[in-house]
Amino acid sequence: MAVREGLLALLHEGPRHGYQLKTEFEAATGGVWPLNVGQVYTTLDRLERDGLVGVADSDGQKIYSITIDGVSALGAWWEAAPADEPPPRDELMLKVLMAIERSTERGDAHALSVITHQRTVLHSMLQSKRRARSTEATSLAARLVTDALVVRAEADLRWLDLCESQLNGTTTRKARS
Amino acid sequence: MNEPVLELVDVVKTFGKGSTEVRALNGVDLDIAAAEFVAIMGPSGCGKSTLLHLAGGLEDVSSGRVRVAGRDLSDLGLVERAALRRTDIGFVFQRLNLLPSLTALENVALPLELEGMGRREAASRSVDALAAVGLTEQLSRYPDDFSGGQQQRIAIARAIVVERALILADEPTGALDTMTGDSVIELLSTLPGRFGTAVVLVTHEPRFASWADRVVFMRDGVVVDQTASTVPVSAAGAVT
Numbered sequence: 001m002a003v004r005e006g007l008l009a010l011l012h013e014g015p016r017h018g019y020q021l022k023t024e025f026e027a028a029t030g031g032v033w034p035l036n037v038g039q040v041y042t043t044l045d046r047l048e049r050d051g052l053v054g055v056a057d058s059d060g061q062k063i064y065s066i067t068i069d070g071v072s073a074l075g076a077w078w079e080a081a082p083a084d085e086p087p088p089r090d091e092l093m094l095k096v097l098m099a100i101e102r103s104t105e106r107g108d109a110h111a112l113s114v115i116t117h118q119r120t121v122l123h124s125m126l127q128s129k130r131r132a133r134s135t136e137a138t139s140l141a142a143r144l145v146t147d148a149l150v151v152r153a154e155a156d157l158r159w160l161d162l163c164e165s166q167l168n169g170t171t172t173r174k175a176r177s
Numbered sequence: 178m179n180e181p182v183l184e185l186v187d188v189v190k191t192f193g194k195g196s197t198e199v200r201a202l203n204g205v206d207l208d209i210a211a212a213e214f215v216a217i218m219g220p221s222g223c224g225k226s227t228l229l230h231l232a233g234g235l236e237d238v239s240s241g242r243v244r245v246a247g248r249d250l251s252d253l254g255l256v257e258r259a260a261l262r263r264t265d266i267g268f269v270f271q272r273l274n275l276l277p278s279l280t281a282l283e284n285v286a287l288p289l290e291l292e293g294m295g296r297r298e299a300a301s302r303s304v305d306a307l308a309a310v311g312l313t314e315q316l317s318r319y320p321d322d323f324s325g326g327q328q329q330r331i332a333i334a335r336a337i338v339v340e341r342a343l344i345l346a347d348e349p350t351g352a353l354d355t356m357t358g359d360s361v362i363e364l365l366s367t368l369p370g371r372f373g374t375a376v377v378l379v380t381h382e383p384r385f386a387s388w389a390d391r392v393v394f395m396r397d398g399v400v401v402d403q404t405a406s407t408v409p410v411s412a413a414g415a416v417t
Binding site: 116117119120122123124126127129130131134150151153154157158161164165 | 218220363382383384386387388389392394396401402403404405407
């Protein structure tokens with residue numbers, strides 16, 4: 001996804017070797033985004049081809065540095081909206097929407113029980129993330145990555161709450177009418 | 178073996194009568210083990226706060242039983258129940274936890290002095306309890322001089338200054354920002370390990386519930402689901 005720009009951001013701090021970029025990228029992302037060296041060099045080749053990165057030889061090793069065009073591409077990236085902004089098509093959403101579809105067809109409580117179960121599953125996940133954050137996450141990056149997972153799980157849980165109350169509202173209205 | 182600290186058996190609580198009757202709790206069974214940290218979640222009106230009030234003996238059940246530390250609350254008179262609340266149950270609420278006219282230290286020492294402990298010993302134990310929640314300075318200032326998070330720490334110190342079996346916390350983070358709330362819940366989560374106290378936390382925030390050993394979900398006055406407890410099986414309470 002944004003590996004190109006991640007490497008540019010690191011090169012903006014100064015020239016680096018390929019392997020150094022790999023280790024610095026992984027440290028900056030809290031260890032959740034491992035890169036293989038091949039991927040790093042492929043990306044660097046493309047950046048060089050596009051004129052965003054220059055290469056020099058230093059004691060038989062390739063050393064990479066950012067070009068003027070690279071700096072402006074990086075500047076644009078800091079400003080741009082994240083490309084992976086969701087079309088909300090994740091599995092949880094599909095599961096719940098399908099369950100609601102089925103319940104509407106059959107008039108059963110399947111959707112409610114799926115929501116209840118998924119909520120419990122998400123909470124269990126949240127508990128284990130919390131525990132991992134307390135015991136394992138040592139670097140600031142790793143803590144922030146866990147925080148991101150926690151708040152995303154929170155968002156999913158809030159969405160489940162909304163599904164449930166909308167569903168109950170629909171049921172109540174139907175029952176009354 | 179491992180008798181639960183808090184035990185609710187088929188608890189029903191109704192408010193009002195006849196056509197205006199509302200069933201806040203509709204047959205709740207719940208055990209909380211010693212040194213277990215349990216979060217109770219659910220939409221507004223699901224009965225979670227009512228459950229906490231019944232557990233603390235602040236209200237009476239309509240039917241069913243509530244046992245705290247092995248004693249059935251229905252068997253106790255008002256005086257005995259008040260005594261049980263002083264000795265076995267600590268409360269932490271969203272706000273209005275502390276008496277504004279008493280200093281931080283005096284607020285914490287109050288339950289000890291009510292038990293007849295001498296002022297000097299009560300003060301010394303209170304200083305220890307405040308240190309246990311991370312407060313070591315300005316203890317002779319008044320609650321209003323402290324931030325919201327610090328006020329909750331003082332309330333927690335007051336709850337643990339007596340060795341209690343059970344601490345009941347009703348939305349204690351309600352008035353706090355996320356980071357401060359996290360630190361208050363983190364503190365609550367350490368109490369079972371440090372003091373053997375069971376903690377029951379009512380919250381609507383998933384991030385705060387995630388500190389608990391077990392999360393119990395309520396809807397329409399009943400327990401609908403719960404996560405597996407992370408407390409070892411032999412010690413964990415279970416819904417029956």
